[in-house]
Amino acid sequence: MTRASKAKPRSPLIDLTPPPRKKRPESLTSREQEILELIWAGFKNKEIGQRLKISVKTVEAHRANMMKKLRVSNTAQLLKTSIQGGMIRVR
Numbered sequence: 682m683t684r685a686s687k688a689k690p691r692s693p694l695i696d697l698t699p700p701p702r703k704k705r706p707e708s709l710t711s712r713e714q715e716i717l718e719l720i721w722a723g724f725k726n727k728e729i730g731q732r733l734k735i736s737v738k739t740v741e742a743h744r745a746n747m748m749k750k751l752r753v754s755n756t757a758q759l760l761k762t763s764i765q766g767g768m769i770r771v772r
Contacts, residue, residue: 707750709768716743721760721769 709717719729726740733740748754751762763769 709747709750713743713747713750714768716740717747717759717763717768720744720756721763 715733716729719732724732726737726744730737730740744756744759748759751759751766753759753762760769764771
C-alpha cells in the first residue's frame, strides 16, 4: 500500500533579496567625527590613539569605517569629501 501525499509548496522562510542600497552615505558616529577632526588637525593614528585613550588598531578601524561609509580609498579623499559634505569646517 502506497501513500500518496499532496505536498503544498512551501513559502520561503527568509527573503533572499538584498535590501535596497542607500544612495547617500551613512552618517558618521560621534567617535568617527572626533577622529576625523583629529586627522584634519594633522595627528597620526598613534597620536590620536594616545589622545583618546584607545589603541592604534581601533583608530585604524574607525578610519577604515569612515572611508567605507564615504566611499573613498585614501585619506586625502576622506578629507576632501568630508569638507564638501560639511563634516569638517575649514578655517
